[in-house]
Amino acid sequence: MQGNLSAATGIACAATGVAPTAESLIAGVFRQLRPRTPIPEIRVEFRDFAGITSTVEWKGGVLRMQISDVLAQAPADVIEALGFILMGKMLKKPVAARFRDRYRRYLNRRDVVEAAEKTRRSRGRKQLQPAQGRHFDLKGLFEELNFRYFHGLMSRPELGWTPRESRTILGHYDPAHHAIVISRTLDRADVPKEVVAYVLYHEMLHLRYPVKRAAGRRCVHTEEFRKAEEMFEGFKGAERWIKRVFGGRDQ
Numbered sequence: 001m002q003g004n005l006s007a008a009t010g011i012a013c014a015a016t017g018v019a020p021t022a023e024s025l026i027a028g029v030f031r032q033l034r035p036r037t038p039i040p041e042i043r044v045e046f047r048d049f050a051g052i053t054s055t056v057e058w059k060g061g062v063l064r065m066q067i068s069d070v071l072a073q074a075p076a077d078v079i080e081a082l083g084f085i086l087m088g089k090m091l092k093k094p095v096a097a098r099f100r101d102r103y104r105r106y107l108n109r110r111d112v113v114e115a116a117e118k119t120r121r122s123r124g125r126k127q128l129q130p131a132q133g134r135h136f137d138l139k140g141l142f143e144e145l146n147f148r149y150f151h152g153l154m155s156r157p158e159l160g161w162t163p164r165e166s167r168t169i170l171g172h173y174d175p176a177h178h179a180i181v182i183s184r185t186l187d188r189a190d191v192p193k194e195v196v197a198y199v200l201y202h203e204m205l206h207l208r209y210p211v212k213r214a215a216g217r218r219c220v221h222t223e224e225f226r227k228a229e230e231m232f233e234g235f236k237g238a239e240r241w242i243k244r245v246f247g248g249r250d251q
């Protein structure tokens with residue numbers, strides 16, 4: 001998204017009645033940090049980074065700043081503070097504490113935190129295709145498994161198919177979006193329902209048995225996880241089918 005601060009925020013500059021653009025704000029920062037250097041061409045873009053990363057690059061006479069669009073609604077003084085932080089880093093100049101404070105205070109504001117969270121979640125969801133596939137309905141399968149193996153006690157996470165077919169990763173649980181994603185490659189008539197159920201069951205076990213840390217290592221598939229996995233009715237058959245059709249796999 002090409003960013004224009006005035007369009008995004010509607011902040012009016014008191015003196016002129018015209019909102020300062022992000023470009024003009026950054027030009028002002030540049031002038032203060034490098035008073036004797038002619039101001040380069042400045043391009044500011046608000047990008048849909050998942051987090052709140054922002055970057056600056058000065059190349060071929062163009063100063064290009066990419067700012068997370070989580071900050072698209074930020075007031076001018078926050079964009080300015082970010083400008084001082086990013087350019088201070090780039091020019092290896094110390095950044096005044098007040099700019100760091102101002103920027104951090106803004107990011108910690110409850111409404112900003114919530115907006116960032118919402119953006120992150122909705123972006124995660126975009127990667128998901130609806131739970132109702134062409135051949136299998138993940139919601140229905142989830143409820144069957146929930147009833148059969150978890151006493152119906154597991155609350156349903158987001159469920160969906162991947163947009164593309166992956167043959168190496170058949171399923172994964174994404175804790176950031178609380179979503180179980182199953183590879184589209186399994187949504188076919190020639191895939192036994194029990195295989196899809198087994199892959200989904202495996203991911204459900206990730207909800208049931210969180211990651212453990214032992215001796216500094218993450219243990220995702222603990223011993224109790226593996227034992228629970230073998231409880232799946234038709235475990236061996238499903239494993240064999242997957243091995244025969246896909247070879248090895250990661251989950």
Ligand SMILES: [Zn+2]
Pocket residue numbers: 202206220221251
């Ligand atoms: Zn796993």
